[in-house]
Amino acid sequence: MKKAEGVIILWSLLLFTPHAKGTSYSLPGKPTLTNCRSPEKETFTCWWEPGSDGGLPTTYRLFYRKENSDTVHECPDYRTGGKNSCFFNKNDTSIWVNYNITVVATNARGRTFSDPVDIDVVYIVKPNPPEKVTVNTTWDKSLPYLRVSWEPPHKADTRSGWITLIYELRIKMEGDDEWEEHPAGQQRVFNIYSLRSGGTYLVQVRCRPDHGFWSEWSDSACIEVPDYFHQEKSMWILILIFSVFILIILIWVIHMNSHTLKRFILPPVPGPKIKGFDKQLLKNGKSRDVFSSLVGSDFPPTTTNYEDLLVEYLEVYVPEEQELMPEESKVPHKSSYQSETSTSDCDSGRGSCDSHTLLVDKSEEDKTMGQQSTQQGGQTERDLKRPEESSEEKYLTYSHQLDQPDSPDCLFPPGPLSSHFSPPGHKPVLGSNYQEFSFGNTQPHALHHQTGTHQYLQDYSDINNANKEAPAGFRLASVRSTEYVEVQRVKNDNMVLLHPVSSDPEQGGPERRHTEDYSKVKGVNNDNGLLLLQRKGSDKEMDICSYEDQQMSEPVDSGYTASIAAALQKTPAYVHPATQILDERAAGGYVDTSIFPLPTY
Amino acid sequence: MCLSVFVSNKFLNIFCDKHDASSVLQWAVWALFLWPCLLIVSNPLDCREDSGSLTHCPSISREKLLDRVIHHAELIYRVSEELCTLFEDMFIPFPLRLQSNQAGYACITKALPIPSSKSEIEQISDNWLLQSVLMLVQSWIEPLVYLQMALDRYDHAPEVLINKTKWVSEKIMSLEQGVFVLIKKMLDEGMMTTAYSDPGVLQNGVQPEELESIMKDYTLLSCFKKDAHKMETFLKLLKCRQSDKYNCA
Numbered sequence: 001m002k003k004a005e006g007v008i009i010l011w012s013l014l015l016f017t018p019h020a021k022g023t024s025y026s027l028p029g030k031p032t033l034t035n036c037r038s039p040e041k042e043t044f045t046c047w048w049e050p051g052s053d054g055g056l057p058t059t060y061r062l063f064y065r066k067e068n069s070d071t072v073h074e075c076p077d078y079r080t081g082g083k084n085s086c087f088f089n090k091n092d093t094s095i096w097v098n099y100n101i102t103v104v105a106t107n108a109r110g111r112t113f114s115d116p117v118d119i120d121v122v123y124i125v126k127p128n129p130p131e132k133v134t135v136n137t138t139w140d141k142s143l144p145y146l147r148v149s150w151e152p153p154h155k156a157d158t159r160s161g162w163i164t165l166i167y168e169l170r171i172k173m174e175g176d177d178e179w180e181e182h183p184a185g186q187q188r189v190f191n192i193y194s195l196r197s198g199g200t201y202l203v204q205v206r207c208r209p210d211h212g213f214w215s216e217w218s219d220s221a222c223i224e225v226p227d228y229f230h231q232e233k234s235m236w237i238l239i240l241i242f243s244v245f246i247l248i249i250l251i252w253v254i255h256m257n258s259h260t261l262k263r264f265i266l267p268p269v270p271g272p273k274i275k276g277f278d279k280q281l282l283k284n285g286k287s288r289d290v291f292s293s294l295v296g297s298d299f300p301p302t303t304t305n306y307e308d309l310l311v312e313y314l315e316v317y318v319p320e321e322q323e324l325m326p327e328e329s330k331v332p333h334k335s336s337y338q339s340e341t342s343t344s345d346c347d348s349g350r351g352s353c354d355s356h357t358l359l360v361d362k363s364e365e366d367k368t369m370g371q372q373s374t375q376q377g378g379q380t381e382r383d384l385k386r387p388e389e390s391s392e393e394k395y396l397t398y399s400h401q402l403d404q405p406d407s408p409d410c411l412f413p414p415g416p417l418s419s420h421f422s423p424p425g426h427k428p429v430l431g432s433n434y435q436e437f438s439f440g441n442t443q444p445h446a447l448h449h450q451t452g453t454h455q456y457l458q459d460y461s462d463i464n465n466a467n468k469e470a471p472a473g474f475r476l477a478s479v480r481s482t483e484y485v486e487v488q489r490v491k492n493d494n495m496v497l498l499h500p501v502s503s504d505p506e507q508g509g510p511e512r513r514h515t516e517d518y519s520k521v522k523g524v525n526n527d528n529g530l531l532l533l534q535r536k537g538s539d540k541e542m543d544i545c546s547y548e549d550q551q552m553s554e555p556v557d558s559g560y561t562a563s564i565a566a567a568l569q570k571t572p573a574y575v576h577p578a579t580q581i582l583d584e585r586a587a588g589g590y591v592d593t594s595i596f597p598l599p600t601y
Numbered sequence: 602m603c604l605s606v607f608v609s610n611k612f613l614n615i616f617c618d619k620h621d622a623s624s625v626l627q628w629a630v631w632a633l634f635l636w637p638c639l640l641i642v643s644n645p646l647d648c649r650e651d652s653g654s655l656t657h658c659p660s661i662s663r664e665k666l667l668d669r670v671i672h673h674a675e676l677i678y679r680v681s682e683e684l685c686t687l688f689e690d691m692f693i694p695f696p697l698r699l700q701s702n703q704a705g706y707a708c709i710t711k712a713l714p715i716p717s718s719k720s721e722i723e724q725i726s727d728n729w730l731l732q733s734v735l736m737l738v739q740s741w742i743e744p745l746v747y748l749q750m751a752l753d754r755y756d757h758a759p760e761v762l763i764n765k766t767k768w769v770s771e772k773i774m775s776l777e778q779g780v781f782v783l784i785k786k787m788l789d790e791g792m793m794t795t796a797y798s799d800p801g802v803l804q805n806g807v808q809p810e811e812l813e814s815i816m817k818d819y820t821l822l823s824c825f826k827k828d829a830h831k832m833e834t835f836l837k838l839l840k841c842r843q844s845d846k847y848n849c850a
Contacts, residue, residue, distance in 0.1 A: 041719075042719055068707050068711070090719075090720075093718075094717060094718055095717060095718055095719060096717055096827050096830070096831055097717065120827070122827075122830055122834075157719075158849060159841070159849055160723070160838060160841055160842075160849065161837045161838045161839075161840060161841030161842070161849045162719060162722075162834075162838065164837055210675070211678070211682075211830065
């Protein structure tokens with residue numbers, strides 16, 4: 001019993017030992033025919049893939065059967081095609097005949113059949129790659145190109161036309177990744193243009209039959225393109241450089257002439273064309289200069305006879321002793337130019353002071369005039385001083401020629417009047433005119449002796465010169481010894497009768513009066529009023545300076561003057577403009593308050 | 602003349618381009634415009650009727666005619682290949698897709714005395730090559746007509762399949778004419794012997810009523826495809842056998 005159990009165990013062990021080894025014998029795995037190919041349509045080769053061998057040595061055999069024939073043939077050649085292949089030579093190959101091919105794997109355990117495959121040789125043609133691929137560099141008008149040539153695979157019978165091959169080549173530069181493919185048809189030669197100078201190229205060719213598979217690519221043919229210079233490109237580069245150069249020149253020329261061009265395209269707006277008008281002067285200079293340049297020589301007339309200007313004199317002539325026909329003098333008023341001109345020009349018509357008749361008379365007394373002139377000059381000097389001293393006061397003095405008390409008295413007022421002498425209508429340019437006049441007549445003192453006219457003119461000029469210093473032009477530095485005219489009486493509102501007062505020309509200054517009865521005219525205010533000074537009741541002569549001081553402080557004593565003083569205190573030296581008489585008849589700066597009626601305020 | 606115009610237009614439009622539906626349509630348009638020429642070209646007897654003896658048609662040279670015939674044959678082969686693929690995809694289940702007719706149906710042209718190997722082809726003369734081509738072409742005219750009718754009976758035959766079949770059947774006839782003219786030319790030029798087999802000898806063993814199953818149709822298409830390839834090959838061989846102008850090397 002125990003032995004049987006042991007035998008059983010032993011047999012079971014023996015049975016299971018092979019399994020315990022790990023290998024199991026089985027049928028071989030099923031092989032598979034991978035592909036069959038014919039390189040030239042005359043022979044073909046089939047390859048198969050073996051399956052598992054089942055642990056036992058397995059043999060593979062290929063059997064085939066042609067169509068419409070039941071005869072099974074075995075592969076004639078297992079070695080030519082390599083391992084697991086079957087090669088059919090020419091004799092065994094029939095064209096346009098279907099082959100039924102099967103591979104059988106056999107081992108000790110059994111056989112395994114593969115799936116059958118039907119093939120027709122004409123449909124499985126895959127030629128060998130083309131051979132003898134050569135590349136040459138050829139020159140065409142100094143431009144190189146590659147000439148690629150090859151041969152069909154030697155096995156393929158293209159000569160008889162049995163196989164018609166179509167070729168294709170590809171080219172790339174050394175180092176590139178992508179090929180450039182070119183179909184070549186049935187030709188054996190191909191040209192490649194547009195090469196890079198100095199580059200290295202690789203060329204490959206392949207072929208296929210008209211109904212078949214592409215062959216493998218042939219071996220690469222390497223070629224190096226020589227360096228060449230593309231003349232056409234260089235020509236274009238030259239043209240480009242030249243055109244750029246011309247463009248630069250054009251731009252420079254335009255830039256240089258940009259102003260001209262701008263003016264040509266956009267012409268400037270014409271400016272005003274006024275003769276003598278200088279725009280620059282207007283921008284830079286003073287308006288005075290501009291207008292002076294505008295002003296032609298014609299305007300204002302400078303060559304006028306200055307003598308004509310001296311028309312407006314205070315002409316007083318005494319046809320009788322008692323009567324004086326005062327002429328309206330154009331006493332200059334500060335702001336009364338208008339009033340001056342508004343007053344009627346009551347020229348007596350007997351000739352102005354500067355008329356020839358007068359001048360002729362005066363010329364007779366040159367000598368005395370000379371003396372007088374000197375005196376006048378001295379006085380002038382003194383008088384000149386006065387404005388400096390009495391800057392605040394303005395004296396309106398009359399001065400006339402000392403030498404002719406008998407003459408139809410032409411009291412021509414001093415310079416201030418001359419300041420009037422503006423030709424009617426030319427007031428604004430009086431200043432300049434005045435100056436011109438004065439300049440024009442600035443003759444040296446040597447002319448004094450010549451004619452009375454000159455003297456007059458000289459006086460005038462002196463006066464004018466003196467007046468130039470003064471602002472407003474009519475602060476008259478009374479440049480001469482003055483002979484005073486005393487207001488005799490007031491005739492009407494507009495007339496004042498004057499009579500000359502004999503005065504010693506030796507005496508200087510404007511005082512020599514009975515200072516009691518006179519009030520000195522302080523000045524002329526703007527409103528056609530005379531500013532009278534408060535005087536103190538002293539009848540001694542005084543200098544003006546001291547007089548001035550006194551004027552300020554001392555009250556007026558006399559009754560009349562008191563009234564006036566009251567008035568004066570009110571408004572110092574203010575005279576009602578109604579009494580224009582006073583304005584115009586400032587006789588020596590004094591106004592005899594005794595004569596005047598009470599000024600009406 | 603009319604023949605040259607028709608042939609040139611037809612052949613160039615079709616042979617030179619890849620065959621597809623557009624080219625078929627194009628050929629149809631040309632055919633429509635040149636239908637009078639069709640009457641002339643379709644009857645190769647015109648050349649014979651000019652005179653009692655066999656006269657050649659002078660309108661086209663032999664080389665060019667051969668080239669055009671070859672192009673025609675190439676086109677027919679391509680269409681037949683497409684037909685087979687279409688039919689196979691449509692009607693044949695995968696396990697049965699075998700190139701050979703396992704069902705045992707032999708190709709109808711099996712019986713023809715046609716060389717079947719390269720060695721045989723090298724031995725026969727040009728004459729026989731051309732005769733073989735002619736035999737092949739003539740043997741397939743009727744089966745293609747039958748095939749065309751058979752496809753119409755199918756329930757789900759695609760339009761493309763039917764059109765291509767129709768086109769091929771028409772084309773094969775024109776190919777026949779072309780080959781015939783070519784033979785005439787070669788005979789006139791003394792390159793062929795007068796002795797050639799009577800085309801009527803060829804017996805088409807296929808009875809139309811036998812070919813009923815799909816497999817039969819499929820077999821038919823496969824056989825046609827093969828024979829088209831044969832025709833093409835023969836013609837190309839013939840071309841290279843001609844004068845040295847052909848650069849077949």
